[in-house]
Amino acid sequence: MWIYSTLGMSLNRPNNAIEIHIFSNEQNRGLVELLAVIASYHRNDLPLGIHHTVNFGMPWQKASHCSFGYISLPYLDGEALEIFNFQKSQLHNLWLIPITKKERDYKIANGWDALEEAFEKGQLSYTSPQRRSCV
Numbered sequence: 001m002w003i004y005s006t007l008g009m010s011l012n013r014p015n016n017a018i019e020i021h022i023f024s025n026e027q028n029r030g031l032v033e034l035l036a037v038i039a040s041y042h043r044n045d046l047p048l049g050i051h052h053t054v055n056f057g058m059p060w061q062k063a064s065h066c067s068f069g070y071i072s073l074p075y076l077d078g079e080a081l082e083i084f085n086f087q088k089s090q091l092h093n094l095w096l097i098p099i100t101k102k103e104r105d106y107k108i109a110n111g112w113d114a115l116e117e118a119f120e121k122g123q124l125s126y127t128s129p130q131r132r133s134c135v
Contacts, residue, residue: 001024001127002031005019008039009042010091011043019092020035020048023127024061025127031061051071051112054068054071056068056069056098063129063130065130070097071094097119106118122135
């Protein structure tokens, strides 16, 4: 498994210090570009945070139904990865989960907790580009 992560996404943003990571079954240079665009958006447009969704503008990998991302807690790794304390600041490492438009719309209509419940019930295959929607 490959893990891609931002670095410096929140530099000089002490009130919203986050970094995000995404998992992939294969090496994919496009994911580096995707994270760079998301980091740029966070730094230059609107700050991102937990439970936000982002529009990738295209599938995250070839033949994927997922063209959006959902920013979640790093459930697979827990608090040891999520929270990084340094000096008098705290940085949160968050998980970017590729999602379908249908899942994004479901989250908007029903809330992030309903979406996460759907992921659990649907046994979310978070690294599979060809996965079907959980809603």
